[in-house]
Amino acid sequence: MEIPLRVVLEGVKSSFENYRMRPGRKGKILSLAFCNPHVFKAYDLYRERKVGDIRKPEKMDNKKKRMEFAVKRFLEFSSDKIGYLNGIYSRVQKMASQGIIDEEELEHLEGEIEE
Known part of the structure; x- marks a missing residue:
């Protein structure tokens, strides 16, 4: 599966923002593995945005x-x-x-x- 870099970065950013907002989370983040769910969620949203995307007709x-x-x-x-x-x-x-x-x-x- 090839996920565009922009989408991966969006998912990583989302996971860090969510981590900061959760009360009681004071531990360190030791790997990017915890970002996986957010990256996949960002990828699903990306694919949904692409549905119905029409290529421009050739001139x-x-x-x-x-x-x-x-x-x-x-x-x-x-x-x-x-x-x-x-x-x-x-x-x-x-x-x-x-x-x-x-x-x-x-x-x-x-x-x-x-x-």
Whole structure:
């Protein structure tokens, strides 16, 4: 189990604060083992805070760049076995470079690939 350092420190701080607040506690703390329950409690709270945490969606520019890169790479390394796809992928690359993403045209090209 990997607990983030920030969460561990939060748990240790909480355990020392609790220790000071308890009446009748005058002994020394000999190890950090007594912090374990507070660290695990802090970790549980951390996990609860993370529930529903949504990652930010990738920007469209990044998606287009990745798509263009993948198409260029495919065209550079395509073998004779899939040479018939070069024309289709060239058209897709041209569409992507112009910023045109026509889903109907892409579906039509996909149909050509499947034939």
